[in-house]
Ligand SMILES: Nc1ncnc2c1ncn2[C@@H]1O[C@H](COP(=O)(O)OP(=O)(O)O)[C@@H](O)[C@H]1O
């Protein structure tokens with residue numbers, strides 16, 4: 001047992017009880033139940049299964065049941081609750097007559113994370129019989145409730161339930177039952193179906209019956225069609241009123257991004273309580289676009305049988321008839337072929353698969369995969385020009401938080417915007433459901449390093465879903481390091497997943513110059529040979545870049561820049577001279593050299609160089625900490641601690657001798673007069689400045705020390721710049 005404190009709360013961690021069987025792979029809750037929270041201010045103790053009041057901003061607080069407390073992805077500790085609906089939140093005409101007391105509440109299957117700050121205090125939820133024995137007065141009427149029915153938070157209410165009985169069986173039981181009781185039977189998870197061996201006919205809901213609701217095979221439906229599909233079975237449901245509104249389930253409701261009438265609080269709470277990184281992650285330093293661009297020349301407009309104009313890949317197809325060689329990026333023939341083969345195999349066999357691609361930045365991973373996908377679209381669209389698979393790109397760098405990957409994926413599948421938690425459940429069901437008509441979905445999960453931070457469940461799910469028999473999910477996961485799965489998953493799991501691996505080695509000098517040549521030749525052709533690039537220049541560019549890293553991106557940037565410089569030079573020449581050249585111009589080593597010099601002073605580099613001493617210190621502390629902990633996101637508090645460690649005592653006095661007057665003044669502000677501990681508030685504006693400029697991204701969290709901070713630009717570039725700063729170079733020399 002250990003005790004830790006955070007932001008006015010202490011938490012206590014108990015070893016999980018021996019012999020508690022893990023129920024399913026998703027019941028991380030089994031561990032989470034061991035965390036107990038105590039609020040410093042009033043000694044309020046919370047654990048799984050407690051009922052609490054949660055601030056709703058305005059109006060009476062909301063009533064919630066703690067489903068679990070766990071170490072989180074977005075915050076240090078996640079408190080997940082199931083919401084009760086207050087009687088006052090339901091429309092009069094739908095609430096059963098026996099449950100219309102002001103203090104009636106109805107447990108819903110809507111689960112959500114809440115912020116610790118929003119917890120108001122404890123409350124008591126009683127069964128009808130217990131509630132009858134309590135006398136309500138002003139001291140307890142705001143915190144004592146009766147629960148005798150569950151609800152889907154819309155217009156469905158379960159039969160009477162014995163709350164005491166439910167509570168005595170534990171929170172997991174309550175959660176499973178409320179999901180069954182308050183969701184129409186059609187949405188029953190197919191996984192449960194597998195557990196019961198004998199399929200029976202669909203049942204209408206029977207409250208308090210712990211039996212599972214079972215669907216027969218023929219009745220399985222795609223989630224997308226839910227609305228229409230469960231229209232009829234609901235009609236014979238007990239307690240169901242004539243439907244004025246369209247039947248909606250809890251899931252359905254959370255889909256709508258604009259709060260519907262019956263869920264205003266949930267929707268609002270969703271915005272407040274789950275801290276996420278800024279909505280707009282600045283992209284100015286990212287050159288890549290998330291779109292898969294199929295060149296216009298690959299497309300051709302034709303008129304189909306209905307007289308509609310459709311675009312086909314006619315022209316591209318001619319180039320790519322089966323006999324035609326697979327078009328690949330130069331120097332990536334082998335990787336392309338591997339990838340192509342693996343994907344074709346998975347798509348044609350309609351089997352899920354996970355392909356794990358690794359390699360350092362700029363070695364053409366993304367470019368190669370896109371090229372291969374593009375060709376698959378063209379080559380596999382042969383009969384009737386119908387596509388044979390769907391495609392989605394998720395870039396870890398651009399996600400606001402790792403679970404946002406679920407939102408993106410579910411959006412692709414259903415077109416609906418659902419919050420991550422609900423999306424996870426829906427995805428789970430989707431991939432378990434058998435659907436003959438479903439097209440295989442290829443997901444490029446790029447920059448995956450960025451989404452494995454504290455919590456590996458996102459990565460695990462993306463690796464695991466393809467193993468489901470019916471998922472038809474093909475994940476191409478891209479990361480910088482080869483051993484990411486091994487480092488983060490147990491050997492047993494990673495071997496069960498059976499990843500197909502493709503490793504992209506860095507380019508050699510020779511390869512880089514071939515790539516550059518290829519690219520420059522393309523440009524030359526496009527220019528009708530007006531621009532000639534000298535062999536020397538190509539050689540120089542590739543060697544120069546290869547000496548820094550095997551990064552094709554940098555070398556190409558330099559070449560493009562060299563062309564621009566040459567062009568500008570040409571245009572600035574007097575007309576007569578230009579005429580003499582007949583519009584031809586040679587790009588030489590000098591141009592490349594100029595470009596090389598320029599790229600080491602990019603806008604980002606210039607900005608970083610202009611940063612204050614303190615801001616650079618923040619970055620250095622981040623980098624050092626990141627190196628040591630290996631996580632890409634760090635709480636601000638830890639970064640400050642790191643600064644303290646690094647710049648305290650020894651280094652500090654050493655540095656001080658070298659610092660200018662202004663720099664010393666800045667330190668005074670940060671450190672205070674005597675105290676050598678850094679203060680968060682002094683750093684606040686520095687971090688904000690870095691955030692606003694887009695160098696870092698920080699979480700919008702009131703608790704400053706807990707805010708997660710991560711780099712928003714290429715780490716190497718920052719290190720490169722800081723290394724050019726005499727003071728900082730020493731500090732990061734060890735990296
Ligand atoms: N073999 C290659 N041939 C041509 N261009 C390449 C090649 N490899 C990389 N590039 C170019 O280099 C840049 C970086 O490649 P990218 O695929 O984004 O790298 P990664 O995803 O491995 O970080 C892109 O502009 C890409 O077109």
Ligand SMILES: [Mg+2]
Nearest residue numbers: 365366367446
């Ligand atoms: Mg990439």
